[in-house]
Amino acid sequence: MVTNVTNFSRSGLSDWLIQQVSAAILALYALFMVGYFLLHPQLDYVTWHGFFSQTWMRIFSLLAFIALSAHAWVGLWTVITDYIKPTRLRFGAQVVLIIAIFVFLVWAIQILWGA
């Protein structure tokens, strides 16, 4: 069994499942948003803002952003461990990735509830 501290998760299986489930959520969200834009070709601020003020939309969006964080973490952690071989550099890249994901998540919450 290969162990790796920065895996931050129980197993490759859970990583894999997380990636599948988050992908499904993101796919749904992406389709939903594209559909919304197609249905509202002349979108204005009021409609747009109102749309995002609804609680269910906020929760759906938050779910999508959390899925996004997980999806990006698993995917990019894989990319980093594939290509970056020097340990310090790889660890550094992982820290940057975590911070970036954290920033995006905070930003997302702020967008959804801060406005």
Added chain:
Amino acid sequence: MLQVSIYRYNPETDSAPYMQEFQVDTQGRDIMVLNVLELIKQQDSSMAYRRSCREGVCGSDGMNINGTNGLACITPLSAVVKNNKLTLRPLPGLPVVRDLVVDMGIFYKQYERIQPYLQNDTTPPAIERLQSPEERDKLDGLYECILCACCSTSCPSFWWNPDKFVGPAGLLQAYRFLADSRDTAARERLAELEDPFSVFRCRGIMNCVAVCPKGLNPTRAIGKIRELLMENAT
């Protein structure tokens, strides 16, 4: 005259590998790549490559032939040569010992890691253990692996993590034992494979399937292992 370009490296004389050009008279016959190497070895006895059975069952002469991994002994020129040019390089991703000979150490180590032998903790009967033809059929497409390493050395995931990712060849064998109705160590085997590297580094690239000289399908076997891991965990 066939134009042949071969990766050369002799650690005793060369600081770096280089490509050497040869002209080979095939007399217009559609011979195997291994026969071309034999002709070259008559010109230059210092050319190093492995070979044994010369019929595609021992797995000695895996190499990169015009950009694709394959066995030299069962690859006819007509299948690979275009514009009269043949380029031979060692299997990608493994350290080169000399010329077309690579150090297979880490490949074998990954094979050994999956405990490639039947484990059964029950006392064997006086005759054979019975196995139905249907149970035996599950081993088809798995036990035929000849350990030539064509698959693993065509796999980018194995290139980047040869020490952590078991690779297609090893995983095909891992599933060969998981699928054997006579093996009782499935749980232990799966536990060894659950981490994020051993199995899950497979990204479904399928280069392994594309190059396997025996027509085997490691990608499918890996999928089955994933399913078993799911069953085991949920």
Added chain:
Amino acid sequence: MSAMRNLSFDAIIIGGGGSGLRAALELAKSGKKTAVLSKVFPTRSHTVSAQGGITCAIASADPNDDWRWHMYDTVKGGDYIADQDAAEYMCTEGPKAVFELEHMGLPFSRFDNGRIYQRPFGGQSKNFGEGGQAARTCAAADRTGHALLHTLYQNNLKNDTVFLNEWYAVDLVKNTKGDVVGCIALCIETGEVVHVKSKATVLATGGAGRIFASTTNALINTGDGIGMALRAGFPMQDMEMWQFHPTGIYGAGTLVTEGCRGEGGYLINKDGERFMERYAPNAKDLAGRDVVARSMVMEMLEGRGCGEDGDHVMLKLDHLGEEVLNKRLPGIVELSKTFAHVNPAQDPIPVVPTCHYMMGGIPTNVHGQAIMPDGKGNDHIVNGLFACGEVACVSVHGANRLGGNSLLDLVVFGRAAGMFIEGALNEGIDYMDASQSDIDASMTRMNRWNESNDGEAVATLKTDLQAVMQNDFGVFRKEENMQEGVKKLAELRERIANAQLGDKSDTFNTARIEALELDNLLEVAEATAISAFERKESRGAHSRYDYPDRDDVNWLKHSIYFPIEKKLGKRDVNFTPKAVDTFEPKIRTY
């Protein structure tokens, strides 16, 4: 050269094929300090190419099958110079050895009742030849050798056997008393030469089919064990007995298993006639291999061969149907497409008798101990030297091996040697160490190559040697040709002694290995030639125009080739099995 490193083992097994790995497994389990030294990674050994199966009376296809019937077939197949004590041992121990393989995980094909699948093979009968064709060959599709070799390798991994992979044994080391105390070995990867000291040295180096131009054998089958033993002065037994397999793919020489005929395929000549019906009315295409091979050559000589030159016949399989072919003979379908450009589901495969197996070799007893017959009827054990597998001549195959008996030979006698050595080690073995001059003696020929500055190339000499053997010692043999052949080989010995090693580098120098192999090919070829020339009869695979009949008065004997005098002697065949009556020689028909 700097001081040579020593490696020390209780037992060193030279060769990583079926018999070597089976011997090693037995010793590894016993905890003895053993190592397998193999010039290729073990699963690249020639055992991997065995297709049809392992013959053994496990009573699966026929619940009434009997090891005595198997023994009878084996003795008859060997044209009565198989040692009956050895054949008895193999046939009685066989089932145990096969069941062990199954327990180790060998993926045998199965019958509906879950037992091991068995198919008919040549020379198999029920009830001592009276009960018709038997089906006794246990198979894993047509990849039995592959399945067997991998299973054995895997179980050696499980038992932590030490492997010296890609090491080449150069020569045996003998002490002044004539005991074998190890070998000189070359690490192919680094070029390092070491002295391997060992209480038991097991030669499991396989066959030497590469002495012929056309052979089913792997390129590595260069008779290294025979060469080493002959140079060390040990005699060889029945070296004239070379099996030509009826069905080598025409042109390529790759093997097409007898299992094809076992599954119902048959040979046809250019008229589409199933000619074996004329030569062997009962067994037809499943007669002994020597019989079938000769019949094929007769067809060609009489103008009924296929192709423009009438130099091959055809193996017809299409009537078996695609399903059977894919299920039972998938490897053959593959090989035919690759090497004959034929899909056997549609067209017949062009085949020709091709050198396949060396029945002769180092004379041993059933424990794998090498024997030194003195030519006067006495056998002496060679201390420290063992042999098993194709390199050994126990002899269970006599003058002609039955299909599927080689794999059984490997596991039964590999296992036997392992068990015996374990016992001997437990009792304690102590031989006198080799002196520096003993070691130097074993280094002579390698030093010769390393110091060679000009001379002919190895490849040319090898081609010439193979041509001599092919032309003068083939399926049918003739006094004048053989005499000429022996002379040419003597010349070749001179030429090889002056040949040149072009590349003297250390790292993975395959040119050096090929040069060292050439010496061994020559030793085997010469032993074969002189033995064949001297055996003045036709028996089993040894078939002479000038002596077309079997001569039991003078030649119901093993031949013994003495390398130092280059003379042939005789040794009695064992006719005293323990549990059955002697099978008396009869006229051999199928």
Added chain:
Amino acid sequence: MNSKRPVNLDLSTIKFPLPALTSITHRVTGIILFVGLIFAFWALDTSLSSPQGFETVREALEYNFLAKLIAWGLLSALSFHFVAGVRHLVMHFDIGLDLEGGVQTSKITFIAAAVLVILAGVWVW
């Protein structure tokens, strides 16, 4: 000694079958999307923050060539990543897991993604 041994891994000499190209493109588009999140988040944040913000985003997407290009690029990356992801999902159900299947589904992926990329271009412009 081992450490000094060269490795043959000059990717320009190695042929990559279509499924391999699908896989690497999936990976590359994933990375692009992650980096592109900055723009998407900026657009979402700004458009929701105030009517002026909304106008800024709308105008950028209507008149600013660079913004259009970025939007189209991200939609293209999303299209491919989406289709290739669906391909992965399909493969997990043992569909197209053999040599021909892998090539077929790859072809479908590239074609479907290309169609979506064009549609996205039409939409943005």
